[in-house]
Amino acid sequence: MNALDHDAGLMLRYRDGDTAAFSVLYAQYKGPLYRYLLRHVRNAAAAADLFQEVWSHLIATRARYEPRAKFATFLFHIAHNCAIDFFRRDLKLRRALPLEPDPAQFEPEVPEHQRPDRVAEYAQQQSALLAAVAALPQEQREAFLLREESGLSVEEIARITDVPVETAKSRLRYAVHKLQHSLRPMLEPEGLALRNYA
Amino acid sequence: MPDERARRKLDDYLRGDSALSRQYRRENAPMPPHALDRIVLDSARQARTGSADPQRLAPLAFAASVLLSVAMIAAMLFVPQAKRPDDRAHIVRVRMFKSEAPRAALASPRERDPTLWLADINALRRAGRGAEAELQMRRFRSAYPDYIVPSNE
Numbered sequence: 001m002n003a004l005d006h007d008a009g010l011m012l013r014y015r016d017g018d019t020a021a022f023s024v025l026y027a028q029y030k031g032p033l034y035r036y037l038l039r040h041v042r043n044a045a046a047a048a049d050l051f052q053e054v055w056s057h058l059i060a061t062r063a064r065y066e067p068r069a070k071f072a073t074f075l076f077h078i079a080h081n082c083a084i085d086f087f088r089r090d091l092k093l094r095r096a097l098p099l100e101p102d103p104a105q106f107e108p109e110v111p112e113h114q115r116p117d118r119v120a121e122y123a124q125q126q127s128a129l130l131a132a133v134a135a136l137p138q139e140q141r142e143a144f145l146l147r148e149e150s151g152l153s154v155e156e157i158a159r160i161t162d163v164p165v166e167t168a169k170s171r172l173r174y175a176v177h178k179l180q181h182s183l184r185p186m187l188e189p190e191g192l193a194l195r196n197y198a
Numbered sequence: 199m200p201d202e203r204a205r206r207k208l209d210d211y212l213r214g215d216s217a218l219s220r221q222y223r224r225e226n227a228p229m230p231p232h233a234l235d236r237i238v239l240d241s242a243r244q245a246r247t248g249s250a251d252p253q254r255l256a257p258l259a260f261a262a263s264v265l266l267s268v269a270m271i272a273a274m275l276f277v278p279q280a281k282r283p284d285d286r287a288h289i290v291r292v293r294m295f296k297s298e299a300p301r302a303a304l305a306s307p308r309e310r311d312p313t314l315w316l317a318d319i320n321a322l323r324r325a326g327r328g329a330e331a332e333l334q335m336r337r338f339r340s341a342y343p344d345y346i347v348p349s350n351e
Contacts, residue, residue, distance in 0.1 A: 018217060022239075023239060026238060030229065030235065031227060034228065038228060048234055051238075056241060059242050059245045084216060148219060154212065172212075173206060176218060177207060180217075180218055183218070
């Protein structure tokens with residue numbers, strides 16, 4: 001089993017009764033999965049529910065697990081389906097979300113100690129990026145978050161989201177273009193610094 | 199060309215370590231609340247110790263179904279056939295239907311038996327006494343309204 005399949009191997013061990021293997025998997029994926037859900041559904045309570053739902057599904061169906069893809073693809077495919085169900089179930093919530101996202105509303109349940117102790121300007125930049133991600137259309141936002149949080153390829157993102165590779169690539173291209181465009185001043189600190197010196 | 203530029207941007211981004219990715223990674227990285235950790239890890243442990251694994255139960259289920267089949271076949275082959283009172287009851291019910299008690303009081307013992315009465319009616323017809331036969335037939339139908347009279351009578 002190669003390095004790419006290491007996590008699938010852990011899942012196989014859990015399937016066969018090794019709960020310690022599950023703990024390793026959980027520790028490795030809980031952060032990326034939680035952030036993907038949190039920033040995708042943009043609601044901390046819903047993200048917590050979905051997070052639990054994803055793991056519950058994985059635990060309940062472990063007996064049928066066969067490593068046909070990378071474990072991350074398997075896990076985020078479950079997460080994608082749960083998120084889709086959430087969006088379908090709760091259209092009212094989607095409509096209630098503000099068109100112009102308010103940075104103060106993001107991640108309201110993030111403990112204060114997890115926020116980096118940095119200068120005020122930098123904190124403002126962080127909020128701007130999260131706001132720009134949150135303002136992306138749902139499919140583009142998901143493609144970007146899957147890439148950033150799971151590190152999966154475009155082909156794997158296409159597989160997770162059940163769309164052709166070209167569609168996934170197009171979504172990601174639009175997302176990257178919009179984010180780079182809206183955050184240009186923030187993403188070019190060196191240029192900004194040089195201009196300040198001039 | 200804007201399309202070509204967008205494609206190049208995407209390729210740069212996908213190569214990793216783009217300014218955008220670096221900026222994203224600099225963001226705070228919220229983690230699930232500890233309560234969620236506990237719930238998930240407890241569920242994973244309980245799933246192992248709690249309900250039985252369906253895959254492991256499969257051979258047991260197969261053995262149980264084989265045993266049940268063998269027992270059913272043995273019962274069919276070796277246990278003597280029991281009487282079936284229901285069949286008898288069914289026949290009785292049919293007979294009762296065909297020879298329901300006549301509604302009107304009947305004059306002769308032959309009229310109390312519908313088959314004998316019909317035979318007499320036929321005999322009257324054969325003797326050319328049609329009017330009498332018809333009269334008797336009307337009486338017969340009145341006495342045995344549910345009796346199915348054969349078409350040749």
